[in-house]
Amino acid sequence: MTEAQASLAGMVAAALGADKRIRSVWLYGSLGRGDGDAWSDVDLVAEVHEADRAGCLADYRRGQPGMPPMILAMALYGRILAATTPDWERFDISFVSPTELAGMDGGALKPLRGERTLHPEAHSAQPDHRAGERVEAMVIEFLRILGLLPVAVGRGEWLVAQQGDGLQRRLLIDLMVEENGVPPSARGGAKKLNAFLTPEQRAVLEALRPPAAQPGAVIDAAADLARLFLARARPLVDRLGATWPAAFEQATRRHLQTTMAFSF
DSSP, rough: OOOHHHHHHHHHHHHTTOOOOOEEEEHHHHHHHHHHOOTEEEEEEEEOOHHHHHHHHHHHHHTTTOOOOEEEEEEEEEEEEEEEEOOOEEEEEEEOHHHHHHOOOOOEEEEEEEEEEHHHGOOOOOOOOOHHHHHHHHHHHHHHHHHTTHHHHTOHHHHHHHHHHHHHHHHHHHHHHHHHTOGGGSSTTTTGGGGGOOOOHHHHHHHHHOSSHHHHHHHHHHHHHHHHHHHHHHHHHHTOOOOOOOHHHHHHHHHHHHHHHOOO
16 A cells, blocks of 8 residues: 555544544455555555445535545445545545444455454455356346447448447456456456456457448457457356356347348
8 A cells, every 4th residue: 555545544434433422433445455556546445334325425525624635526326425635635435234244255354443343254345145146147148249230230330330349348348357366345446457367368359359430440449349259258148157148148149140141
């Protein structure tokens, strides 16, 4: 943690700690795990009773005594304050209930304020029993986007086809992260990805070029992505004991072959 990050975390934690509604304050995320860098934002967790959550979020969005100045303060998901200071330092405060705190990955939590201690089970990541469901959903969504390609091609909507390519690339990245057994709770923010991919995976992804807004380019890119994604997805689905959407896959293949003579 840099000196600036430590100073920001200390200032916010002190302000939270002076609020009698806040039971405990924790450093969370990459800095809490100890693997953050100079570009990491400061993620804090404030434990509150459920009845106080909405009030705390609203109050701290407006600013409270001792808080750093905020040039931007957004409320997200009814529980998170995402803030940016005039110097473009970034911090988030997640207002969580005692039950939610107990279920969080304790390996990413570092106590800053309060006497609260967590049950030992909270100090290690729990087995991820939903990986199979997530991967199954990824496969279905990938096939759904692929099956819409004839719509974009038929309308000459090459920009829309490029957007579809981007969505499928995001699904491929998510699939690779799932290959490595990294649960969503351990992935950090959207601005950090390299640590969760192998060198082989990064090389594959970096070699993919976004398609030009032209018929042949978007079709060729879709075929390349489909072959790559499905070849990796099938063994992962099997390994996780999930269900492969075979009927949907075959229907999508027939649809693309019939409408565009497209195969993959």
